[in-house]
Amino acid sequence: MSNPVVVATPTDMQRWSRGHRAAGRRIALVPTMGALHAGHLELIRQAHSVGDVVVVSIFVNPLQFNRSDDFDAYPRPLDTDLDACRLAGVDAVYAPGERAMYPTGFQTHVVPGALAQHLEGEFRPGHFEGVTTVVAKLFGAVAPDVAVFGTKDYQQLAIVRRMVRDLDMGLEIVGVPTVREHDDLAMSSRNRLLTEHDRAAAVCIPQMLAALDTAVRAGQTSVSELVELGRDLLAREPRARVEYLSIVEPDTLEEMQTVGPRAVALVAAWFGSVRLIDNRELTAPADARG
Ligand code: AMP
DSSP: OOOOOEEEEHHHHHHHHHHHTTTTTEEEEEESSSSOHHHHHHHHHHHHOOOSSSEEEEEOEEEOOHHHHHHHHHHOHHHHHHHHHTTTTTTEEOOOOOHHSTTTOOOOOOOOOOOSSHHHHSTTHOOOOOOHHHHHHHHHOOOOEEEEEEEGHHHHHHHHHHHHHHOOOOOEEEEEEEOOOOOOOOOOOGGSSOOOHHHHHTTTTHHHHHHHHHHHHHOBBBHHHHHHHHHHHHHHHEEEEEEEEEEEOTTTTOOOOOSSSSSEEEEEEEEEEEEEEEEEEEEGGGGGOO
């Protein structure tokens, strides 16, 4: 495996991409904040299947952090990440510094709409504006034909899809199912910040989501009763502090009263100083749909 090219500025990134496009290659981008884990590697694997060359961006984006302690604590193991990219056959790593991304005078932001206003948007003010702004910039620098995102960040994926449509960005967005640990906890760069006890406790999240799925499959369609069930289950774990648990329509992310043909449960909870999110699509049996 050869080392990926490491690119540090938007102009160098644009030059690299122009060369590949001129040679007729399809460019696939995997945007990340680094601290790569098996979830990211799955995104890279998918990127290889939809593109001829794969770019991984690694940038811990200050604009999308609403807490400076979270930004400071965010892991940044760049050398390990570069090794992982080499082993995964990545062609280029775009790892711009903060100055290259946000030079003095930077003042233009992409503001998402209604999709960004509740759930994560409610509890992390400004987060999604930071996400759409950085993703638009990454699309501008890499000019990918296709970009690959995880459904782990369900609301983010919906907002990015909407931005691409609304702003005529003309690239394809691919969503990849969440990769999980042996006990079903969703892989996350933040998992490594959990204490041993909190790590053990965090399994209550996927267990609760599985219980909701079981309840829906058994015919429960009342969203309020499902949310109550989920909250009761999480309340049994004293280390979990729930921020929200919602069951919404998967495309609009709007609240629903009854689980329809498609629904998704989204949850955010704190374990110590670490905030985790997860989600699971719920499917009602055909004869129980309201
Ligand atoms: P992050 O580095 O956390 O910003 O994530 C970069 C990309 O990886 C996003 O599209 C995430 O949704 C995706 N991702 C994060 N965790 C997982 C996971 N466990 N499985 C699949 N994709 C993931």
